[in-house]
Every structure is written in structure tokens, then in C-alpha cells.
Amino acid sequence: MKSDELDALAEARQRANTIPLADINVCDLELWRNDTKLAYFDRLRREDPVHLHPPEHHRNGAFWSVTRFNDIVAVDTDHETFSSEPAITLDDPMEDFELPMFIAMDPPRHDLQRKIVQPIVSPSNLSTLEPLIRRRIETTLDELPIGETFDWVDRVSVELTAQMLATLFDFPFEDRRKLTFWSDAATAEPDSGMWDVERFDEQFAAVMTDCLTYFTGLWNERVNTEPKGDLISMLAHGEATRHMDPQEYLGNLILLIVGGNDTTRNTMSGSVLALHQNPDQHAKLVAAPSLIPSMVSETIRWQTPLAYMRRTATRDVELGGKSIRKGDKVAMWYLSGNRDETVIEHPNSFIVDRPRARHHMAFGFGIHRCLGNRLAELQLKILWEEILNRFPEINVVGLERVPSAFVNGYKTMHVEIPRRL
Amino acid sequence: MVKITFIEHSGVEHHVEEKPGLSVMEIAVKHSIPGIDADCGGACACATCHVYVDPAWMERVGGCGNLEESMLGFADTVAPTSRLGCQIQLTGQLDGLVVRLPKAQH
Ligand code: HEM
Ligand code: FES
Numbered sequence: 001m002k003s004d005e006l007d008a009l010a011e012a013r014q015r016a017n018t019i020p021l022a023d024i025n026v027c028d029l030e031l032w033r034n035d036t037k038l039a040y041f042d043r044l045r046r047e048d049p050v051h052l053h054p055p056e057h058h059r060n061g062a063f064w065s066v067t068r069f070n071d072i073v074a075v076d077t078d079h080e081t082f083s084s085e086p087a088i089t090l091d092d093p094m095e096d097f098e099l100p101m102f103i104a105m106d107p108p109r110h111d112l113q114r115k116i117v118q119p120i121v122s123p124s125n126l127s128t129l130e131p132l133i134r135r136r137i138e139t140t141l142d143e144l145p146i147g148e149t150f151d152w153v154d155r156v157s158v159e160l161t162a163q164m165l166a167t168l169f170d171f172p173f174e175d176r177r178k179l180t181f182w183s184d185a186a187t188a189e190p191d192s193g194m195w196d197v198e199r200f201d202e203q204f205a206a207v208m209t210d211c212l213t214y215f216t217g218l219w220n221e222r223v224n225t226e227p228k229g230d231l232i233s234m235l236a237h238g239e240a241t242r243h244m245d246p247q248e249y250l251g252n253l254i255l256l257i258v259g260g261n262d263t264t265r266n267t268m269s270g271s272v273l274a275l276h277q278n279p280d281q282h283a284k285l286v287a288a289p290s291l292i293p294s295m296v297s298e299t300i301r302w303q304t305p306l307a308y309m310r311r312t313a314t315r316d317v318e319l320g321g322k323s324i325r326k327g328d329k330v331a332m333w334y335l336s337g338n339r340d341e342t343v344i345e346h347p348n349s350f351i352v353d354r355p356r357a358r359h360h361m362a363f364g365f366g367i368h369r370c371l372g373n374r375l376a377e378l379q380l381k382i383l384w385e386e387i388l389n390r391f392p393e394i395n396v397v398g399l400e401r402v403p404s405a406f407v408n409g410y411k412t413m414h415v416e417i418p419r420r421l
Numbered sequence: 422m423v424k425i426t427f428i429e430h431s432g433v434e435h436h437v438e439e440k441p442g443l444s445v446m447e448i449a450v451k452h453s454i455p456g457i458d459a460d461c462g463g464a465c466a467c468a469t470c471h472v473y474v475d476p477a478w479m480e481r482v483g484g485c486g487n488l489e490e491s492m493l494g495f496a497d498t499v500a501p502t503s504r505l506g507c508q509i510q511l512t513g514q515l516d517g518l519v520v521r522l523p524k525a526q527h
Contacts, residue, residue, distance in 0.1 A: 077466045077488060111494060122497055123525040358460045358469075365466035367491050374527060 012036030016043050025057040026065055026333070027090070029189070029403045037405075038348075041067055041336035050320035058090050059190075063310075063329040064322070069340035069361065071320050072332040075311055076365040079106060082311035082330060084368060089406050090310055090329060094201055099208065099251035103259075103368060113252065114371065116241050120168060120231050121375050128229075129167065134382050136163050141386055144417060149397055152415045157268040161261050164379060168260065169253075170230035171218070182211045183261035186254050187407050212250045219249065231256065256372075263305045264376045266402075266409030268383060270303035271296070273413065274350045276396045281352045289388055295352040296380040301360035302350050307335040307408040309364055335408060337361045391417050423516040427454045430524045441513050445520060446470040446506035456522040463507040468492040469526040470506035471499075475519035482509055482518070497527035
């Protein structure tokens with residue numbers, strides 16, 4: 001780390017440890033922009049692991065922060081008490097533009113819809129996809145400039161995830177960056193700079209309607225041709241989905257677009273940063289590429305690209321000695337749980353051969369556990385196999401973080417690859 | 422001590438002895454049996470400890486709990502003999518249990 005970053009961190013820790021607990025606002029975007037949020041989560045885990053934030057801390061009102069690993073597991077596995085409806089972020093759905101998606105549904109509707117899209121990530125489908133994923137990754141890496149600075153986020157992370165989604169949907173390849181745009185739009189906070197804050201609702205609805213129109217075109221094309229293995233064809237021909245109403249079809253597409261996009265993208269960027277900051281771990285990996293799967297799990301933990309998921313209490317319930325009331329919003333901070341020293345040894349270290357590296361909570365737990373986790377791991381694994389085949393090092397020269405308390409990631413990451421192997 | 426046999430998808434058998442009281446998943450992890458991931462560490466929350474109970478043992482092992490059944494519903498290649506290894510405790514009653522492992526934990 002550079003010395004000015006270290007100064008900022010020291011100052012943040014100082015502040016995090018001294019301000020009144022009631023003033024800690026983990027949704028303050030400044031903490032995410034300058035990457036000082038972990039200091040505040042450390043304090044909450046220590047002193048008030050089930051913490052109530054006042055209404056001023058979020059535009060949608062009061063909420064609880066659950067920050068310890070085991071408390072998060074307890075919430076995540078009790079889906080009857082902690083519902084995923086009406087939303088899994090602290091923002092409630094817009095009244096006049098609802099996007100129903102199964103991530104934000106409870107059983108039985110959740111289970112039925114999840115089972116329909118599940119075959120796209122079955123082990124057999126993933127092995128079918130693997131050669132294509134590898135070929136595309138090889139091409140993308142071979143086109144990277146050597147000895148000059150470029151944005152890894154744009155040239156690699158965004159590119160590869162857009163390609164992947166285009167493959168899953170059999171989406172017109174040349175239009176694949178539309179998928180990136182829709183994903184960004186679906187998750188950008190009103191004050192993130194992407195929108196005119198005053199006209200957020202209107203602008204958001206307009207972008208989503210474009211997305212809807214595009215995908216309706218693809219649906220109409222697939223419904224009239226023989227069933228194929230892509231996701232849209234599966235939905236258009238599936239017994240339980242072919243009568244889905246358009247808004248629900250789109251809700252679920254957005255779910256897959258966001259699910260498969262921001263998350264994997266930011267893990268790809270995060271892996272480069274983590275290995276750059278930890279040269280000893282990079283050396284270990286180069287010496288033993290069989291550590292790649294373990295390094296991938298470790299990166300997913302270390303990055304935790306989705307910082308939290310929200311639940312809503314369906315009844316009054318006690319958690320960690322606090323009384324949560326029916327209707328209260330509860331944020332499960334996976335990012336914090338993954339740094340819980342009582343469950344994970346040396347949680348702030350990045351260790352490519354960590355024992356039991358898969359034991360992290362970045363994919364959530366319980367019935368909503370990430371559907372795409374194996375696909376994400378596969379992409380990351382192939383990416384690093386091909387990087388190690390080509391580049392002895394990738395140096396990060398600068399980065400900018402996404403101003404969001406939900407998507408924990410990078411807007412840009414400037415890197416330089418000094419030479420090829 | 423109680424005995425348990427794990428049979429990998431490839432047919433390789435592992436015969437293990439343990440003190441009673443651990444779960445099938447915990448025994449597999451402790452003895453590094455390949456094919457059990459146990460991502461959630463036994464909270465019935467990840468379904469990566471999926472095993473098939475030998476039909477002869479089904480009755481003694483018993484049925485799934487509610488959450489277990491939901492979690493199994495999202496696993497791949499589920500059969501009527503499927504259980505989550507973290508939810509079966511190896512007691513004296515199950516001495517000699519035989520479980521098979523799926524091709525992949527998914
Ligand atoms: C490193 C990459 C990824 C991370 C960290 C991640 C994280 C998560 C998390 C935390 C959840 C739980 C939601 C909840 O409990 O409310 C989730 C659900 C989900 N993810 Fe992922 N995800 C990743 C990659 C992917 C990919 C590649 C896809 C799609 C191809 C995907 C699709 C989904 C879907 C559809 C759900 C909803 C599951 C349900 O509600 O049953 N994810 N993901
Ligand atoms: S270890 Fe996670 S469900 Fe058994």
C-alpha cells in the first residue's frame with residue numbers, strides 16, 4: 001500500500017474506534033470509496049454485533065447490521081423468520097416498476113423458479129461450456145498490451161463476464177456490452193453518479209424497459225424455433241415458465257445478468273489486486289499451480305463482491321440478545337462475516353493455501369445460496385491457469401472503487417504487464 | 422469406535438473408524454475423503470456434503486429434516502437415498518454404515 005493510503009487507513013481506524021457506536025454508518029458511501037469500511041465492521045463485530053442503525057443512515061429507513069459469521073448463518077438458514085421478500089437490498093422495490101425475481105421470493109415460488117434455471121449451471125453443462133470459456137479467455141489475454149498501462153476492469157473483467165453471459169443466453173455477441181450496461185444500471189445507487197438523482201425512478205424504468213424490449217425479441221425468436229441449451233430457449237419452452245408474465249421473465253433475466261456479472265467481474269479484478277499486494281502468495285501460486293482452486297476460493301472470501309444481503313423479519317425474534325421486530329430490515333454483512341476472527345484464522349491475510357478455503361460466506365448460505373457459484377469458480381480457475389501460462393507478473397498501478405455498499409468492487413484498475421513468459 | 426465406509430463415485434472404497442458422535446461429513450473431512458466439500462461447515466446450508474445412503478441402511482438412518490430437504494432440492498443428481506452428510510450423526514446404532522459419494526458436489 002502507498003503511504004497516503006496507509007495514513008487514510010490509520011485515520012479511519014482511529015475514527016472507527018472512537019466515534020459513538022450510534023454514529024457508525026456502514027452505508028456511508030465514503031467508506032466504500034476510500035476502502036475504510038472494514039475498520040467499522042471490526043468495531044461492530046466486537047462491540048455490537050447485532051446493531052440497529054437509525055433511519056437517517058439509509059434513504060429507506062432504519063435497519064439492523066448483523067456482522068458476525070455465526071449470527072449471519074443463523075439468519076440465512078431461517079428463511080421462515082427472515083424473508084427475502086420484498087427485496088434483498090435495503091432499497092424497497094419501486095411501486096410502479098416491480099421486477100419480480102426468485103432471489104427476492106420465498107418458497108414455494110422461489111424453489112419452483114430456481115429449479116427451472118438450475119440446469120444451465122449443472123456439472124454436465126459446465127463441462128460442455130469449459131472449452132469455449134477457455135478459448136475466449138485465451139483470446140482476450142493474448143490481445144492485452146505488454147509494457148503499457150491499461151484498465152484491467154474494462155479489458156478483462158468486464159469483457160470476460162460479458163462474453164460469459166452472452167454465451168449463457170446465446171445473446172448477440174456484438175451487443176454483449178449491453179448486458180454490462182444493464183447490470184450496472186440495475187445495481188447503481190441513485191447517488192452513484194450514473195443517474196440524475198432527481199429523475200432516478202424515471203431513468204431507471206426507461207433503461208429497464210429497453211432491456212425488456214430487447215429480451216422480448218430474443219424470447220419471440222426462441223419460442224418459434226427448436227428448443228436449445230441456452231437460458232432463454234429453456235425459459236421459452238419450459239413447462240413452468242413459458243407462461244411467465246413479461247415483467248417476471250425480465251426480473252429473472254436481470255437476476256442472472258447481475259448475478260453473473262458484477263460478482264465475477266469484481267472477483268477477477270480482486271484476484272489481480274490480492275496477488276499484487278501479496279507477492280509471497282503469488283510466488284507460492286506460481287510454484288504450485290495446483291493451488292489455483294484454493295486461491296480462487298480465498299479471493300472470493302477476501303473480496304466478498306456482494307457485501308450484504310437483506311432479509312425482512314416476519315415475526316418478532318431475538319438475535320444476539322437484541323429484539324428484532326416484525327417488519328424490520330436486517331442486513332447480513334457477508335463482508336464482515338468473512339473477516340470474523342473467531343471463525344476464520346488470520347482473516348485479514350490473503351493465503352492461497354489456506355486450509356478449508358471453501359469455508360467462507362461470500363455465496364450466502366441456505367436456500368438462496370448462489371446458483372452460479374460453480375460457474376464463477378470455473379471462470380476464475382481458467383483465467384488464472386491461462387494467466388500463469390502467459391504473464392510472470394501483473395502490476396497494479398492505480399484503482400478506483402465502486403461507490404456502493406452492496407457491490408464491493410472496482411470501477412477501474414490500471415495495471416501493467418511488464419513482459420510475457 | 423464405530424465403522425463407516427465411503428465409496429467414491431469411481432468405486433474406490435475408504436473404510437474408517439471413529440469415535441461415535443461425529444457427523445458423516447465431519448468424519449469425511451477429518452479423514453480427507455475426497456468428494457465432500459462441506460462449504461458451510463455443517464450448518465445444513467450449502468448442500469456440498471451430499472451422500473447416497475446404502476439402501477440397506479435407509480431405515481436406520483431415517484428421513485431428512487425440513488431445511489435439509491429444501492437444500493437437497495437444489496443439489497444435482499439427487500436420488501431417494503440422498504442425504505446431507507452433516508445431518509447424519511454416526512452413533513453406535515449406525516455402526517458399519519455405507520455411503521456413496523456423488524460425481525460432484527454441486
Ligand atoms: C464470485 C461470484 C459470485 C458471488 C460472490 C455471488 C454471490 C451470491 C450471493 C451472496 C447470493 C445469495 C443471495 C441471497 O442469499 O439472498 C447469490 C445468489 C444468486 N447468484 Fe450468485 N454470486 C456469484 C456469481 C454468480 C454467477 C456467475 C451467477 C449466474 C450465472 C449467479 C447467479 C445467482 C443467482 C441466480 C442467485 C439467486 C439464488 C436464489 O435466490 O436461490 N451468481 N449469489
Ligand atoms: S456441510 Fe453444508 S450442508 Fe452439510
